Amino acid sequence: ETGVTQTPRHLVMGMTNKKSLKCEQHLGHNAMYWYKQSAKKPLELMFVYNFKEQTENNSVPSRFSPECPNSSHLFLHLHTLQPEDSALYLCASSQDRRATGLNQPQHFGDGTRLSIL
């Protein structure tokens, strides 16, 4: 299997539930990202991990908790979400830019469509 795989593809949860989104990449990359995509808004970067270390937290509420156990896996733990958190959550990966000093292409998964009741 190649590319970036996200599970589940769809998730419906109540505001008091706890759930997790999973992302796995088979591209040998060492940087991984979480984005939020809402209708008519730009993709919003949430978190960046480089070599399993979090290097960016874009002022994301604490009800979203990322975890990166290794360079191939990334999780987003969700708890007590709000209706406005309903969106498509995209995971991406890339080579770390520090090797070349240049931005590297980011490869996206197909996302998890999250609906908060």
Place this chain on the structure above:
Amino acid sequence: QQQVKQSPQSLIVQKGGISIINCAYENTAFDYFPWYQQFPGKGPALLIAIRPDVSEKKEGRFTISFNKSAKQFSLHIMDSQPGDSATYFCAAGKERTDKLIFGTGTRLQVFP
């Protein structure tokens, strides 16, 4: 200063025509400008990218034109096909970080 402004929001083109999507930025620290294509139910896929040391890059029917002094860049799709119907996002990457700032997207529809 962190924004990337994209226009138009939607675009309808006849088959064989030229599709043009424009983006503008303010922050001169951006040094990487990719375009992504997204089909319904799929994640964005990198289409073509440019760095500010060149003014144009062409890959098949897709061309990026880059104007550093105006801080603008655009995507041209020549001989547009119905299969090009998708949402297109421009983005800008900031030097010394892995962050990408995305535009709001352009929904392109190509009719036969």
